[in-house]
Amino acid sequence: MHKLIYSWPYRYVCTILRFNEEGSLKWYWRTPNNEVTIEFSDGPEQFETGTVCAHLFNIANDETLVIWTDEFLCINYGSFNPYSTIWTGKLDIETIGSEFYDVTNLETYFGDFEHQGWAIIDSYKDEDGNIFLLLNSYYHHESALMKLDYYGEGQWIRRYRCFPEDTEDNYTMLECITPTSDNGFVLAGEFQSDPSELFPQHIQSAVLFKVDSCGCLEEDCDNSSVENFIYHIKPEIFPNPSSDIIKVNISKELKDKNIDYKIYNLQAQIVKS
Numbered sequence: 001m002h003k004l005i006y007s008w009p010y011r012y013v014c015t016i017l018r019f020n021e022e023g024s025l026k027w028y029w030r031t032p033n034n035e036v037t038i039e040f041s042d043g044p045e046q047f048e049t050g051t052v053c054a055h056l057f058n059i060a061n062d063e064t065l066v067i068w069t070d071e072f073l074c075i076n077y078g079s080f081n082p083y084s085t086i087w088t089g090k091l092d093i094e095t096i097g098s099e100f101y102d103v104t105n106l107e108t109y110f111g112d113f114e115h116q117g118w119a120i121i122d123s124y125k126d127e128d129g130n131i132f133l134l135l136n137s138y139y140h141h142e143s144a145l146m147k148l149d150y151y152g153e154g155q156w157i158r159r160y161r162c163f164p165e166d167t168e169d170n171y172t173m174l175e176c177i178t179p180t181s182d183n184g185f186v187l188a189g190e191f192q193s194d195p196s197e198l199f200p201q202h203i204q205s206a207v208l209f210k211v212d213s214c215g216c217l218e219e220d221c222d223n224s225s226v227e228n229f230i231y232h233i234k235p236e237i238f239p240n241p242s243s244d245i246i247k248v249n250i251s252k253e254l255k256d257k258n259i260d261y262k263i264y265n266l267q268a269q270i271v272k273s
Contacts, residue, residue: 012050012051012052012072012074013030013031013033013050013051014030014031014051014052014053014054014068015028015029015030015031016028016029016030016031016054016056016066016091016093018093026096027096027097029091029093029098029099029100030051031051031054031066031068031087031089031100032051032087032089032100032103033048033049033050033051033070033074034048034049034070035047035048035049036049036073036081036082036083038082038083047073047074047075047081048073048074049070049072049073049074049081049084050070050072050073050074050081051068051069051070051087052068052069052070052071052072052119053068053069053119053120054066054067054068055067055068055120055123055133056091056093057123057125057131057152059129059131059150059151059152060129060150060151063090063092064090064091064092064093065088065089065090065131065148065152066088066089066090066091066100067086067087067088067120067131067133067148068086068087068089069084069085069086069087069118069119069120070084070085070087071084071117071118071119071138072084080117080138081117084117084118085105085106085107085118086105086106086118086120086133086135086146087103087104087105087106088102088103088104088106088148088152089101089102089103089104090102090152104152106146106154108154109153109154109155110146110154110157117137117138118135118136118137118144119135119136119137119138120133120134120135121134121135121136121143121174121175121176122134122175122176122177123177124177124179124185126179128150129149129150130147130148130149130150130155131147131148131149131152132145132146132147132148132177132185132215133145133146133147133148134174134175134176134177134187136173136174136175141161141169141170141171141172141173142159142160142161142171142172143159143160143161143172143173143174143187143189144157144158144159144160145157145158145160145177145185145187145211145215146158147215156214156215157215158211158214158215158216160172160174160187160209162191162207163191163193163198165198166193166196166198166199167196167197167198168193168194168195168196168198168199169193169194170191170192170193170194170196171191171192172189172191172207173189173190173191173192174187174188174189174207174209175188175189175190176188176189180210180269181269182212182213182269182270183212183213184210184211184212184213185210185211185213185215186208186209186210186211187208187209187211188206188207188208188209189206189207190204190205190206190207191203191204191205191207192204192205210262210264246263
């Protein structure tokens with residue numbers, strides 16, 4: 001159980017509560033805070049980071065893996081942490097007074113990709129014990145899918161952004177991960193853009209990403225930090241709702257380019273590609 005208070009107190013720490021069968025508090029744990037040094041024009045200054053959004057998973061050897069983020073600084077106006085990252089640690093939740101151990105910064109696996117204010121929005125654990133985290137970035141307005149294995153070790157991260165050619169302020173915010181029968185996922189959320197050359201009237205629209213078991217839109221994707229961009233091609237699809245025959249018109253500018261298309265049914269299964 002976790003709670004984030006949005007009144008921006010001077011110091012806040014993600015707290016995990018353990019209750020007994022009668023609902024009485026048995027014990028609690030606080031995720032570790034860290035310090036970061038930020039350079040200003042008048043010199044460096046140290047700040048304590050605030051931890052939020054702990055997620056607990058049972059992993060190998062009956063251990064409990066805790067995952068949390070530190071996208072804020074512990075100052076009275078709740079500033080973002082420019083060095084924010086994602087942390088994991090293990091915890092013996094059966095023992096009163098136990099402490100976190102094997103605390104790991106996921107930069108160990110992925111480098112400094114994470115300094116974007118990532119927040120964990122949703123998660124999924126498959127039958128093999130692999131953990132998938134759906135992330136949103138408050139800095140760059142994009143989303144990502146991260147995979148950890150049964151031991152809590154980082155495997156890959158995939159980043160997603162709609163219409164990167166849009167020059168105005170926009171964001172891709174995925175909020176839900178759903179597994180599909182082909183071992184892939186459907187990622188659901190929204191795209192929004194201010195009025196721009198690409199979207200003169202402003203746009204706010206639901207989006208669905210169908211990705212494979214590696215989090216990729218295209219096959220044979222094996223880069224540990226690949227970016228998945230959705231470009232604006234404005235296909236015309238009709239009739240809508242569809243029947244047995246679907247017609248797709250693509251603009252003339254794309255007539256000499258290779259276009260990969262896939263058609264899915266309501267169960268997110270491919271019926272044509």
